[in-house]
Amino acid sequence: MNASQNMMTPSCPAPPSPEIAARTEEIFASSRRSNFQRTDRFFAVLMLVQWLGGIAAALLISPRTWAGAYSDVHIHVRAAVFLGGAVAAFPILLALLRPGEASTRHVIAVGQMLSSALLIHLTGGRIETHFHVFGSLAFLAFYREVSVLVTATVVVAADHWVRGLYFPQSVYGVLTVDRWRWFEHAGWVIFEGVILVLYCRRGRIEMRRLASQQAQLEATNRIIEAEVAQRTADLAAGETRLRMYAASLESANSALAEGKAQLERKQRELEELNAALEQATREARAASEAKSAFLANMSHEIRTPMTAILGFGDLLVDAEHNASDRLNYVNIIRRNGQHLLMLINDILDLSKIEAGMMKVERTLVNPGRVLADVAALFGERAGEKGIRLDVQLDGPVPERIVSDPVRVKQALVNLVGNAIKFTSAGGVTVRLGFEASRGAVVYHVADTGPGIPAEVQTRLFEPFVQADASTTRRFGGTGLGLTISRALARMLGGDLTLESRSGCGSTFSLRIDAGDVSGVPMLTSLESARAELESATASRRLPRLHGRILLVEDGPDNQRLIRGILRRAGAEVDLAENGADGVEAAMKARDEGRPYDVILMDMQMPVMDGYTAAAELRARGYTSQIVALTAHAMSGECQKCIDAGCDHFLSKPITREGLLREVAERLAFVAQI
Amino acid sequence: MATGAAVWATVLFFGGKRIVEYAARPGSSAAPDMYWPAGSRIAHPADRPALLMFLHPKCPCSRASLSNLERILSFGASRVRCTVVFVCPESVSESWRDSDLVGKCRVIAGLSVMFDDGGAEARRFGATTSGHVLMYDARGRLFFSGGLTPARGHEGDSSGMDAVRALISGATPVSVMTPVFGCPLFEPELAAGLGTGAEE
Numbered sequence: 001m002n003a004s005q006n007m008m009t010p011s012c013p014a015p016p017s018p019e020i021a022a023r024t025e026e027i028f029a030s031s032r033r034s035n036f037q038r039t040d041r042f043f044a045v046l047m048l049v050q051w052l053g054g055i056a057a058a059l060l061i062s063p064r065t066w067a068g069a070y071s072d073v074h075i076h077v078r079a080a081v082f083l084g085g086a087v088a089a090f091p092i093l094l095a096l097l098r099p100g101e102a103s104t105r106h107v108i109a110v111g112q113m114l115s116s117a118l119l120i121h122l123t124g125g126r127i128e129t130h131f132h133v134f135g136s137l138a139f140l141a142f143y144r145e146v147s148v149l150v151t152a153t154v155v156v157a158a159d160h161w162v163r164g165l166y167f168p169q170s171v172y173g174v175l176t177v178d179r180w181r182w183f184e185h186a187g188w189v190i191f192e193g194v195i196l197v198l199y200c201r202r203g204r205i206e207m208r209r210l211a212s213q214q215a216q217l218e219a220t221n222r223i224i225e226a227e228v229a230q231r232t233a234d235l236a237a238g239e240t241r242l243r244m245y246a247a248s249l250e251s252a253n254s255a256l257a258e259g260k261a262q263l264e265r266k267q268r269e270l271e272e273l274n275a276a277l278e279q280a281t282r283e284a285r286a287a288s289e290a291k292s293a294f295l296a297n298m299s300h301e302i303r304t305p306m307t308a309i310l311g312f313g314d315l316l317v318d319a320e321h322n323a324s325d326r327l328n329y330v331n332i333i334r335r336n337g338q339h340l341l342m343l344i345n346d347i348l349d350l351s352k353i354e355a356g357m358m359k360v361e362r363t364l365v366n367p368g369r370v371l372a373d374v375a376a377l378f379g380e381r382a383g384e385k386g387i388r389l390d391v392q393l394d395g396p397v398p399e400r401i402v403s404d405p406v407r408v409k410q411a412l413v414n415l416v417g418n419a420i421k422f423t424s425a426g427g428v429t430v431r432l433g434f435e436a437s438r439g440a441v442v443y444h445v446a447d448t449g450p451g452i453p454a455e456v457q458t459r460l461f462e463p464f465v466q467a468d469a470s471t472t473r474r475f476g477g478t479g480l481g482l483t484i485s486r487a488l489a490r491m492l493g494g495d496l497t498l499e500s501r502s503g504c505g506s507t508f509s510l511r512i513d514a515g516d517v518s519g520v521p522m523l524t525s526l527e528s529a530r531a532e533l534e535s536a537t538a539s540r541r542l543p544r545l546h547g548r549i550l551l552v553e554d555g556p557d558n559q560r561l562i563r564g565i566l567r568r569a570g571a572e573v574d575l576a577e578n579g580a581d582g583v584e585a586a587m588k589a590r591d592e593g594r595p596y597d598v599i600l601m602d603m604q605m606p607v608m609d610g611y612t613a614a615a616e617l618r619a620r621g622y623t624s625q626i627v628a629l630t631a632h633a634m635s636g637e638c639q640k641c642i643d644a645g646c647d648h649f650l651s652k653p654i655t656r657e658g659l660l661r662e663v664a665e666r667l668a669f670v671a672q673i
Numbered sequence: 674m675a676t677g678a679a680v681w682a683t684v685l686f687f688g689g690k691r692i693v694e695y696a697a698r699p700g701s702s703a704a705p706d707m708y709w710p711a712g713s714r715i716a717h718p719a720d721r722p723a724l725l726m727f728l729h730p731k732c733p734c735s736r737a738s739l740s741n742l743e744r745i746l747s748f749g750a751s752r753v754r755c756t757v758v759f760v761c762p763e764s765v766s767e768s769w770r771d772s773d774l775v776g777k778c779r780v781i782a783g784l785s786v787m788f789d790d791g792g793a794e795a796r797r798f799g800a801t802t803s804g805h806v807l808m809y810d811a812r813g814r815l816f817f818s819g820g821l822t823p824a825r826g827h828e829g830d831s832s833g834m835d836a837v838r839a840l841i842s843g844a845t846p847v848s849v850m851t852p853v854f855g856c857p858l859f860e861p862e863l864a865a866g867l868g869t870g871a872e873e
Contacts, residue, residue, distance in 0.1 A: 062733035062826060066803075068792075068860035069762035074733060075695050076826075083688035090681040094674075103674055107681075114685060121692060124737045125827035167697050167824075 020215045027211035032144075035207070037099040039142040043108045044095035046139065047088040050115045054080040058122050076122050087114045102147075109148045112136045113155040134192050141196040144203040153193045157186035301343055305336030341653055346480045349410075353487045357636075360404040360491050367401055367408070367441045367512070368393070368529030371432050374412050382420050387448075388427030389420065394444065396522035397434045401441055402515030403492050411488045411496070412443055414481040415508045419447035426505075434514070434522075440494050441514050446507040452500040460498065461486045485510070542657060543664040545571035547597035550589070552582030552613065553629065554605040558652075562600065565656050566663065579608030583616050586624075595624055598666045600650075603630045603641060611644040618645035625666040629654065696824040699852030700802025709813035710797045715787065718754040722810050722840065726821075727795050729803035730759045730772040732856035734826035738804035739774065741821040741834050743781050749841040750783030753808070759788050760795045760803075760858045795858055804855035806833065808840055816840045819851030826854070 016024065058080035064071040091111035094104040116132045123129040133156060140148050312329040315321060321329070352358040375391040382389035412430075419428040426448025433442045452460060461482050486496040493513025500506035523529065549571050553559045563573045574589075574596070576582035582601065589595050599617075603610030614626050628641035628649035641649045650662055709717045717723055726742060728735045739757075746755060757778050761769050769775075770788060778786045789795055798807055808817040817840055823831035836846035 061736075064731070065733070065856055066729050066731050067857040068729075069765055070860045071731070075692065076733075079688070079692045083685070083692065086681070086684045086688060090677060093677075098674075103678075107678065114689075117689075121696065121827075124734075125824070125829050127829070163693070167693055 016212065016216070017219075020212070020219055023215035023218065024208065024212040027214050028208050031207050031211055032204075033100050036101075036105060036143060036145075040095040040099040040104055040108065042142065043112065043139070044092045047091055047108070047111060047115060050119070051080075051084045051088040054084040054115070054119055054122055057119065061123060079118070080122055084115070084118055087111050087118060105143050105145070105148050106151045109140050109152040110155050112140060113152045113159075117159055133189065137189065137192050137196055141199055141203075144200040144207065146197045146200055149193045149196050149200065153186065153189050156189045157183075160185045298343070298347070302340065305340045308336040309333050309340075337653075346484060349484050350480050353484065358487070358491065360407050360488070362402055362515070363405065364400045365403045365405040365408060366399060366529060366532065367397055367432060367443075368399070368523045368526050369532050370405060370409050370412060371430060371443065372526055372529045372532075374409060374416050375430065377413065378416050378420055382428065385420060385424070387420065387423050387425065389416075390427060390429045391526060392429070392431050393523060393526060394431040394433030394442075396524055397432055397441060398514055398517040398520040399523050399528075400520050401512070401517060403512050407488045407492060408512055411485040411492075411510055412445075414485045415443070415445040415496075415510060418481060419445050419449065419506075419508075422449040423447040423505075424449070432526075435511070438511070439514050439517070440511045442512075443510040444507055445510070446505065448505045451502040451504050452498065452506055453502045457498055457500060461496070542569065542660050545569040545660065545663055545667060547667045548572045548574070548589070548594065549663065550574050550576060550582060550586055550596040550599045552576045552579060552585075552599060552605070552610065553602045554578055555602070558602070558629075558654075562654065562659065565659055569660050569663075571663065577607075578605040579610055579613030579616075581607075583608070583613050583620075586617055586622060587620060590622065590624075598625045598627060598663055600627050600629055600663075601646065603628050610646075611640070614641075614645035625669060627662060627666060696827060696854070698825070698854075699820070700804075700855050700857060702801055702805060702818070702853050703799040705799035705807060705815060705818050707815045709809050709815075713794060713797050715756060715758070715794060717809065717813050719811060722753045722808060722816065724753050724755045724837070725798060725800075725807045725809075726755070726757045727789070727798065727800035727803065727805045727807075727858060728757055728759050728774060728778075729856045729858050730761060730769045730774055732774070732803040734822075734855045735774060735803045736777070737822045737826050737828040738806075738820060738855060739777060739781075740828050741831065742784075742806070745821070745834060745837050745841070746781065746783050749838070752841050754785070755783060756785040756787060758794055758800075759786065760792045760800070761788055761790050762860070763791045792859055801858055802853040802855045803858055805853045805858075806837065808837060817846065817849050819849075820853035820855065821851075822854050824854055 015021075055077070058074065058076040062074040062076045065074045088111060091104075091108040094101070094107050098104045113133065113136060116130075116136050119132055120126070120129045137149060137152055140152050312332045315329050316326055316333075349358065371391050375389060379389055416428065416430060428445065428447045431444040431446070433444065434440075435442055482496070489496040489510055489512065493515075494511030496511070497509045498506060499509070545566060549566055551559065551562055551566070551573055553562065553575070554577055559575055563575065566573045574585060576585045579601070582599065586596060586599055601610040601614055605613075608616075610628060610630075614628070617626065625648075626646045628644075628646040629652060630637055630641060630649055631652040638649055648662065648666065650658060709723070715725070726738065728739070742755070742757075759770070759775060759778075775786065778784055795801070800807070802820070804820045804822065806817065806819060806821055807815065809815055817833075817836050819833045819836070821831060821833040821837065823829055831851070832848050833851035836848055836851065839846040
């Protein structure tokens with residue numbers, strides 16, 4: 001068969017599957033059963049209405065029967081009530097109790113046709129009422145079952161046949177009729193019945209077609225439901241995957257956010273680091289600039305007194321000057337020398353502080369005596385400037401505290417010295433107080449000087465800083481005093497603070513930790529401190545020396561200076577040019593039975609330095625006192641000298657008082673032995 | 674089920690039999706005179722046949738008789754003088770003269786209506802059952818006596834209708850006497866005086 005033949009041949013629907021066919025029959029049977037039951041219920045209502053209608057018709061048409069003036073209830077009314085009720089009762093009962101049963105619908109068919117007969121009778125055989133028969137048949141066709149129509153038709157035919165036999169005039173109006181006349185009446189009923197049979201058949205075919213469609217629809221629905229279930233499962237799986245993807249994305253987002261936060265944090269840290277670096281750079285640059293300025297300042301500070309020293313030294317050599325001028329020149333040289341010494345000491349102290357090598361002692365200190373000592377030290381200078389210097393107690397103060405008297409005095413000297421230096425009128429007041437709550441003594445140094453601008457106060461304690469560059473030129477100084485003083489105060493458990501307004505003077509407060517002062521008597525005036533100071537000053541008369549001293553020094557100037565001081569104090573002094581000569585001289589004197597009581601040993605000399613010489617002497621069993629003379633003021637130097645074999649040491653520059661007291665103590669130590 | 678059906682069928686059978694028997698049972702009638710009664714107040718027409726129908730004003734069965742009469746008159750009203758005589762018992766209210774049946778008669782063309790209070794004319798013509806029809810020729814000779822319905826209260830073709838139609842059209846009827854189905858015109862004791870018995 002070719003394609004054209006295929007196109008010409010009408011397509012036949014594929015036979016339904018056995019499953020669909022079985023389901024079709026099941027639905028068809030169910031539909032028929034439902035239709036039977038539904039129609040049964042319909043007829044139950046219809047027959048009830050018909051019964052009531054028959055009663056109403058009887059009451060309307062023939063309520064009473066008459067005989068002259070006498071009347072009674074018409075038999076049609078009784079028939080409508082009782083016979084009509086009997087006709088309707090049994091079918092209604094079956095419709096309610098046994099709906100859907102074949103017997104029920106056949107009884108209904110019989111009852112419905114008898115209802116028609118009774119209604120026709122009650123209405124006097126009116127031709128219009130006969131339409132009730134055809135209407136009833138049409139209603140019975142609702143069952144879509146031919147047998148029901150057959151039953152109804154048989155009832156009609158039987159009614160006419162029987163009445164034709166026994167009461168023909170009630171049906172045909174005449175007493176004698178053709179024996180088949182009943183068939184004419186029944187024929188019309190059969191005619192309608194045939195039509196209704198065709199309707200029923202079509203109805204059943206339609207019901208079966210609908211059942212088939214429903215079965216196919218159900219099958220299709222099952223397929224669709226299975227497909228939907230599969231799709232739903234796929235969607236659920238897809239949704240699960242999507243959720244997992246979403247969770248992964250959220251996790252990735254979280255990681256990204258965390259990474260972003262870390263990056264931002266790193267960026268902030270970098271920015272902070274950059275800022276810190278910039279700040280450090282600025283600070284380093286500032287420090288560099290400050291150090292450059294400091295070096296320039298130091299150069300100036302050093303060159304200025306050196307110029308005076310050298311210049312006035314030259315003038316001393318000139319014989320033209322008289323003794324008075326020469327004495328004046330010497331004082332100038334001494335003052336400039338002391339200034340140089342102060343400068344060098346400040347530099348060394350700052351170096352120690354910055355290197356963390358500054359040490360403080362913990363011993364008993366009389367804060368009132370420190371105050372009196374400083375006042376005595378600066379009293380003359382204040383008087384020379386025409387300003388007053390007042391010292392006073394600001395309440396009771398412990399007579400003794402535990403601190404470092406040298407460093408306390410050093411800090412206080414700085415403050416008072418500055419106050420006098422920057423005050424041109426008025427005066428300087430130093431008040432000593434005790435803050436019991438902090439356990440600290442406080443020296444308030446107040447001046448009536450120009451005051452310090454606020455913008456300078458914040459950096460006034462930084463190294464190499466003064467109020468302005470012109471300060472150095474006007475007042476001199478290194479710019480290290482306040483830095484050193486604050487560092488000392490903090491090392492002593494206190495602090496150094498400033499209160500000042502430009503034009504209103506300044507007040508520096510030096511707090512020193514007092515240590516344990518329980519049970520310590522309190523000072524109420526400075527008189528006892530001043531008395532103690534005067535007593536100590538009186539005891540400072542230069543001692544007389546009695547003993548043999550070997551000075552090992554390579555510098556001729558120092559040889560001349562030190563030998564002159566010692567001889568003038570009464571000592572016998574021999575010289576050695578270097579360490580080796582010193583060792584030989586010392587050993588020779590010991591061997592001769594005239595050992596030296598003290599050897600003053602310069603530590604830096606040609607041929608043999610002081611360290612080697614001291615060690616050599618100790619190595620040879622030399623036991624006399626050896627005092628090191630060193631220009632190295634660092635604390636490590638002291639220990640180095642001790643380690644080499646020295647008993648003590650003196651730092652250069654050497655003052656007459658310091659030298660004589662040290663040598664006197666060594667000689668006294670020897671005498672005690 | 675079967676017992677119920679049997680009981681049901683039995684009840685219906687006897688119930689149906691009862692009403693069919695009632696419908697098929699004719700009323701009583703006296704033998705009428707063969708000529709128009711001489712003492713009647715009802716005038717006999719000399720030019721054509723006369724048809725008299727005696728009716729009880731409230732008889733529901735007589736609607737069928739009147740309907741059949743109307744059907745007859747619909748094709749031959751001019752050939753016969755038709756009079757409906759309503760027989761009213763004595764001492765009844767005037768409303769009897771305005772019953773539905775009287776009203777229906779008044780609207781039928783070619784029909785004369787008269788009232789026979791006390792039933793003297795009915796008795797004179799020998800009519801005892803509502804729906805009784807008497808037909809006389811132009812000379813006053815009785816042609817037909819009987820009812821026009823096939824059963825009590827039932828419309829439709831009947832032997833009486835066929836006979837009256839034939840007489841009006843000049844043909845020979847199959848029967849000239851038919852049973853009358855309707856209510857008695859008189860109460861039983863009165864009817865008994867006429868030698869008839871009323872049903873119901």
